[in-house]
Amino acid sequence: MDVINPKRRYGKFGGLAGVFLVVLLVLIFGSSFWTVVEAGETGVRSFFGKVRDEEFSSGFHLKNPLERITKMNIRTQDYTMSVAQGEGERYGADAISALTKEGLAVDLDITVLYHLVEERASDVYRDIGLAYDEIVIRPQIRSVIREVIAQYEAKDIYSEKRQEAAQKIFDLLNVQLEPRGIELEDVLLRHVELPKNLAESIQQKLQAEQEAERYDFILDKEAKEAERKRVEAAGQRDAQTIISQSLTPRYLEYLYIQSLKDREGTIYVPTNPNNGLPLFRGL
Template sequence: MSTDPDPPRIGPDNLRRTAVVGLLALLLLAAPVAGLLAWEPVDEGNVKVVKKWGATTGTVFEPGAHFVNPVSQSTSSLSVRPQSYTMSAQQNEGQQSGDDAIRVLTEDGLRTDIDVTVRYRVDAGKAVNFYRKYRTLDTAEERLIRPSIRSVLRTEAGRLPVTEIYTGEGQTKLKLAAEQELADEFSNDGLILEAVQIRNVELPAEYAKAVEQKEITEQRRQQKQSELEVEKLEADRKEIEAQGEAEANRIVSESLTDEVLAQQYIQRLDETDTVYIPVGGDGYPQFVRNLESDSEAGSSGSTTTGQSSGNSSTDSTQS
């Protein structure tokens, strides 16, 4: 005969106590997990669109701490920081690799490439509207921004001649037209347009060469004009200088007689040890001969005059 004691019997009260203890333990374990699932922080520069069973509720969480029902609710984050979308001919400069410039036709039918950057951001107050249409920024860039900027620039460029489109005034017209058109489209889709930047206008090769040649020709013309002006001034200066020299020579020529030259020559004899005396064919100093010739001519003139007077007296006496 066995003497072991009978096992304890589990009554209804014991079962209830066990169930309560198990439930409390489960709640204690699940509470942190549920709290983590319900905790929904939003970082600065972002918003979160609240969804219930996958559909937007119209609620948007601003930066800060929020809670959701982890069973039925979820969120999608959107950046509201400024964004930029670039289309450029430069390799890896824009969102797409390779040549992604906008090709347009000007008013006179010439093809021109335009590099452009669109700066925008999501409107936090219309984040739900934006999310319903595009879900992500990449989708909005492909479906809205890219086709819109291409369309408006092609339309506006078609109103401008190629001689204007590459100037500052022409690029300003492109910028203003694009900003006006895109601002209206963006506002309807939950975006805010901040700016359109026309970064570069690439002219057709043949036209760019013609413009460059024209600029070179103009520079050469201006240089030649400057040279001609300098030459004219120099000619005027030389003419005035020549006139002055001629006048001076005339005055000197009128003042220099044989006597003056002889006197200056004699004065120079005292200033040097070596004397060069020009002589005539008979070895007689030429300047002395000239002086004597002048003196003889003067004396002869006086004698002739005297004789004429004498003859007149004689004739008178005889009469």
């Protein structure tokens, strides 16, 4: 009868446990020697609190095991401030209230599209931190919008000059954000909310202007039609004058003869040009 040595059996299991422990330690501590930066991100490197200037772009990188990698988004992002609850970055109503040129308060919905410049990510992390949208972008949006809206009357930003105002906001905001490593892509001035009475009066005025433009178009069209008819009548008058002056008896006789050439049974008889009598052959 075979006898199993307990020490041999436990030694075998102990060896497997040792291998497993070694593999586990390699996975835990070995991962500190590399990092993977996903697409649309950049890795900011810091060593004992000191931020390095060179970022890790997307991909696999070897690193110092004591080095910390903070990943930051470099994709296109948006910051929205809206009068609608829950639509913007904050849950409550977050529209921007600004005064127009005539001192009227208007509420504006705006969306700013931007992205973090990868080569400046370490500067942004060092100087501002990860919440740069709330620390820098939001205050600059509010400041620039109030500065620009103060240059326009309410009816202008409500209608035809909204895009012009949005472009001015873009230009001024870009001047403030670009030096900080944030690149602006677009500014969307999505909605302008005026006081109710003012909005109604502007709508009525715009409707009246459209009606006036329509009537001007009709009058211009009728004036051109009248001019066309005058030119046509003058042409007909001139044509009749020319024709009446050219209708001599000889020309009328010629036209009459011309009209007979296609009539059946017509016989041409030559006449004497001196007395108009028919000429018969042999007489």
